[in-house]
Amino acid sequence: MRKPRPNSLQHEPLIYRxxxxxxxxxxxxxxxxxxxxITLSLMPMVTMLTNxxxxxxxxxxxxxxxxxxxxxLTHFKKLFxxxxxxxxxxxxxxxNSFIVAIGAGILGxxxxxxxxxxxxxxxxxxxxxxxSVFVFPYMMPAWTLALFWxxxxxxxxxxxxxxxxxxxxxxVCMPEWFVFGLFxxxxxxxxxxxxxxxxxxxGILKNMDATLEDSATILKASRxxxxxxxxxxxxxxxxxxxxxxxxxxxxxxxxxxxFLGSAVKTYTLSTKMRAxxxxxxxxxxxxxxxxxxxxxxxxxGINQWFTGKRKSFTTVTGKSxxxxxVKLRRANWPIxxxxxxxxxxxxxxxxxxxxxxxxIRQPGNYRLSNMTLHFWIGTEASxxxxxxxxxILLNDTMWKAVGRQVLLALVVALIVGTxxxxxxxxxxxRRGSKLSRAVESLAFFPYLMPAMAFGTIYLAVATxxxxxxxxxxFGLLVLVSAVKFLPFASRSGVNSMLQIAPxxxxxxxxxxxxxxxxxxxxxxxxxKSSILSGYLLxxxxxxxxxxxxxxxxxxxxxxxxxxxxxxxxTGYAQYGSAVTLLIILIIMIINGLTNKLTGASFDxxxxx
Amino acid sequence: xxxxxxxNVTKRFDKFVAVDNLNLYxxxxxxxxxxxxxxxxxxxxxRMIAGLETPTTGRILIDGKPVFDSQKxxxxxxxxxxxxxxxxxxxxxxxxxxxxxxxFGLEMLKWDKKxxxxxxxxxxxxxxxxxxxxxxxxxxxxxxxxxxxxARTLAPSPKVLFMDEPLSNLDAKLxxxxxxxxxxxxxxxxxxxxxxxxxxxxxxTLSTQVCLMNNGLLQQYAPPLEIYSDPANLFVAEFVxxxxxxxxxxKVKKIxxxxxxLDALGKEAVFTAKVPVExxxxxxxxxxxxxxxxxxxxxxxxxxxxxxxxxxxxxxxxVACGDTMLTSVVFGNVDYPVDxxxxxxxxxxxxxxxxxLSGNAVGQGSIAF
Numbered sequence: 020m021r022k023p024r025p026n027s028l029q030h031e032p033l034i035y036r037x038x039x040x041x042x043x044x045x046x047x048x049x050x051x052x053x054x055x056x057i058t059l060s061l062m063p064m065v066t067m068l069t070n071x072x073x074x075x076x077x078x079x080x081x082x083x084x085x086x087x088x089x090x091x092l093t094h095f096k097k098l099f100x101x102x103x104x105x106x107x108x109x110x111x112x113x114x115n116s117f118i119v120a121i122g123a124g125i126l127g128x129x130x131x132x133x134x135x136x137x138x139x140x141x142x143x144x145x146x147x148x149x150x151s152v153f154v155f156p157y158m159m160p161a162w163t164l165a166l167f168w169x170x171x172x173x174x175x176x177x178x179x180x181x182x183x184x185x186x187x188x189x190x191v192c193m194p195e196w197f198v199f200g201l202f203x204x205x206x207x208x209x210x211x212x213x214x215x216x217x218x219x220x221x222g223i224l225k226n227m228d229a230t231l232e233d234s235a236t237i238l239k240a241s242r243x244x245x246x247x248x249x250x251x252x253x254x255x256x257x258x259x260x261x262x263x264x265x266x267x268x269x270x271x272x273x274x275x276x277x278f279l280g281s282a283v284k285t286y287t288l289s290t291k292m293r294a295x296x297x298x299x300x301x302x303x304x305x306x307x308x309x310x311x312x313x314x315x316x317x318x319x320g321i322n323q324w325f326t327g328k329r330k331s332f333t334t335v336t337g338k339s340x341x342x343x344x345v346k347l348r349r350a351n352w353p354i355x356x357x358x359x360x361x362x363x364x365x366x367x368x369x370x371x372x373x374x375x376x377x378x379i380r381q382p383g384n385y386r387l388s389n390m391t392l393h394f395w396i397g398t399e400a401s402x403x404x405x406x407x408x409x410x411i412l413l414n415d416t417m418w419k420a421v422g423r424q425v426l427l428a429l430v431v432a433l434i435v436g437t438x439x440x441x442x443x444x445x446x447x448x449r450r451g452s453k454l455s456r457a458v459e460s461l462a463f464f465p466y467l468m469p470a471m472a473f474g475t476i477y478l479a480v481a482t483x484x485x486x487x488x489x490x491x492x493f494g495l496l497v498l499v500s501a502v503k504f505l506p507f508a509s510r511s512g513v514n515s516m517l518q519i520a521p522x523x524x525x526x527x528x529x530x531x532x533x534x535x536x537x538x539x540x541x542x543x544x545x546x547k548s549s550i551l552s553g554y555l556l557x558x559x560x561x562x563x564x565x566x567x568x569x570x571x572x573x574x575x576x577x578x579x580x581x582x583x584x585x586x587x588x589t590g591y592a593q594y595g596s597a598v599t600l601l602i603i604l605i606i607m608i609i610n611g612l613t614n615k616l617t618g619a620s621f622d623x624x625x626x627x
Numbered sequence: 628x629x630x631x632x633x634x635n636v637t638k639r640f641d642k643f644v645a646v647d648n649l650n651l652y653x654x655x656x657x658x659x660x661x662x663x664x665x666x667x668x669x670x671x672x673x674r675m676i677a678g679l680e681t682p683t684t685g686r687i688l689i690d691g692k693p694v695f696d697s698q699k700x701x702x703x704x705x706x707x708x709x710x711x712x713x714x715x716x717x718x719x720x721x722x723x724x725x726x727x728x729x730x731f732g733l734e735m736l737k738w739d740k741k742x743x744x745x746x747x748x749x750x751x752x753x754x755x756x757x758x759x760x761x762x763x764x765x766x767x768x769x770x771x772x773x774x775x776x777x778a779r780t781l782a783p784s785p786k787v788l789f790m791d792e793p794l795s796n797l798d799a800k801l802x803x804x805x806x807x808x809x810x811x812x813x814x815x816x817x818x819x820x821x822x823x824x825x826x827x828x829x830x831x832t833l834s835t836q837v838c839l840m841n842n843g844l845l846q847q848y849a850p851p852l853e854i855y856s857d858p859a860n861l862f863v864a865e866f867v868x869x870x871x872x873x874x875x876x877x878k879v880k881k882i883x884x885x886x887x888x889l890d891a892l893g894k895e896a897v898f899t900a901k902v903p904v905e906x907x908x909x910x911x912x913x914x915x916x917x918x919x920x921x922x923x924x925x926x927x928x929x930x931x932x933x934x935x936x937x938x939x940x941x942x943x944x945x946v947a948c949g950d951t952m953l954t955s956v957v958f959g960n961v962d963y964p965v966d967x968x969x970x971x972x973x974x975x976x977x978x979x980x981x982x983x984l985s986g987n988a989v990g991q992g993s994i995a996f
Binding site for chain 1: 677679681697700702704705706707710711712714715716718720721722731732735736779783
């Protein structure tokens, strides 16, 4: 037997190691992305941290009587000390954020989980219709549901006193807590994310090995015992991780609280953050942004710890042969009808409502005589009274905003899609190395930051002395969206590259195929559909994003989504509804195209 | 012509040593198998020779030219090493047809279209896959994919062909068939084959030389029959051969040149080696292949039948002798009731004697109880 020679471990010369390092394109990519991501994702974070401790121009300078830029802890003191100001501006919104997040999480799981169970485990009727229509709200921006809610339930006794559809048709005035505030926020966010719960929990219920339940049946367990003791514990990790995801989305949601809270002055942390920054309390605003980020990190940490610990549960797959469906018997039709009505209300009714709202001259009056197409195609003369120069389809400002948003979406998609793919390739090829880990987590880092906080960070950078030239430019929007939407792209890049065995590339290396050709002729064609959806997902994300842009656009009507918000803040509800309908339409077209081209679709892509 | 030389090649992944100071000479036109249990470093070795993995230290020469030298900083990329590589999972490009898969490597060599077409046709004929030329890999069975992969690898006529467990994804019958084909291809293509496998039967039937590895260390490098009949240590003896060799613990009582007096199976026995025995401690292990342990009236070893495992052509009989379980192979179909008293003879002069402490072979010869 051969014995190892103790001195056989000479180290090769450094220059040789360096050369070996740079000849691997994956290494070069990793170094490149490391530098870019440190600049674009870590540095802004540092800027934000310093902003928490420095005095800013304006209100702060006057109040603290300190020179701009000097270090201070006053921001913290003032925010946390427990005075009335601190209660109103921090503790109350914090409490609200928690209530909304927890409520939405529970509601989302209750709705999504039970529909998932009905569809996968019972003999419910019309399953196809229910499952395809139910995921629809998830594709729409969350604020469309909020807008729909106010359109439906606002009445002469609350908020701005506009008459909603329910009052107009049935003459019923819903109480204020029902129309505005925490209750509708919970309902809207919960409903918006319930398809997400449906997709996650349903996926596991569907893939769960039926023999697990069958063996319990054989051991004489009753149906209910099986659900309680076998099914629920197995989907529990999925339920919990869904809850955490809805929780963190609800916690950082900006658009829904703005629509449903502003009228009654109910703030959550995200809406407060913006209010503070706009009122000149930048320091406190950045502290709140930091708290939101911290929250995101904690949630992700808990989630990873949890799913990591019980991973074996969620990966149960097997021949899910004959699942014996629970017979609903006489309850079948009633349940089916209730579900269809509910789903139609959430998924189809909003579209009808927006269409209606956008053609009535006087809000609350749904008679035909009150209908007009002015808000869509009104000319200078006829649309004058509505506060705009012309209806949105003939309006120059409007089309410019559409153009900018679409251009932004395309540019961002190009950058994000390409980067995600290259990061995926490089990280998978060098998997396990420190460099690869660093790039992968840096690319995922922006996911932890709520959009509002992320926008705030970039605002901090763009208003700092050295980067003034960035403020209010299109380039800044490109930059911020590219970084913000990178996490999903890089995740899907990594996942799609992991599916390709390294031998597929090595077989080409042996033939001497150069790197670029290996990419364009072998790796990309194989993963064509997932790479294409990697390009198309950011398009949809940009088309429906508001929170990220609201602080960074040079003026409110710069982009379509921010324009919509300004319409709503200034009370032009008809324009708001028309623009919303337009946005939904654009998103549906893109999703349809994606589906046709790649077989991938938005709901599938994000659910997995 | 291509001979391959490995000098002091070591590969470490962080602290884990995958291949430890390996020296190997692979003769021109040889068919060498790298054999060993999973994780023993055989695939890493193959990938280092091919250039897909970079050794930590050492030197590799193909055809007299250094393709890797950690001292001089030489590392020739795989495509300049004039090799072919057949992967375990075939690594066919799923988005290309059979024709495109085979032609792709030739396009990279900038062959003209006519020449490529002619060569692809030749390969298709050689591997008998002409009818699948327009199909995609997903539309082929495992065996057909395997043939396409071989055709793709052979198309540029590499001087050396590396194969990484190419048959392990096939079912038993197909594997047998492909073994025959591979051995035939080796002669037809006139090139050097280096073959990785954990299947000892594959190594025995195919190769001219077997390189048996364990834990990154070379155990024995010899022709297959030598590995079988003269295993260098207990690991080799146990790994090669099915059913496994019998290991009978023995106490050494006296060593006298090539004669060793032992205490085994509760009896005194005299082992006569072919050459004088050295490096033997107090405890020894006697290695007896099952075919040297026939069931015989009046044999020296007594025991009881534990179980009988007939396969048709031969029967494996497990015999309990005190605490030791022995295996005997009997030609033909026999059946013994459980616990039948039985006697075994210990025949032949191919018995092995190992030093228990080092595990190394110290002698080969015959024994008399």
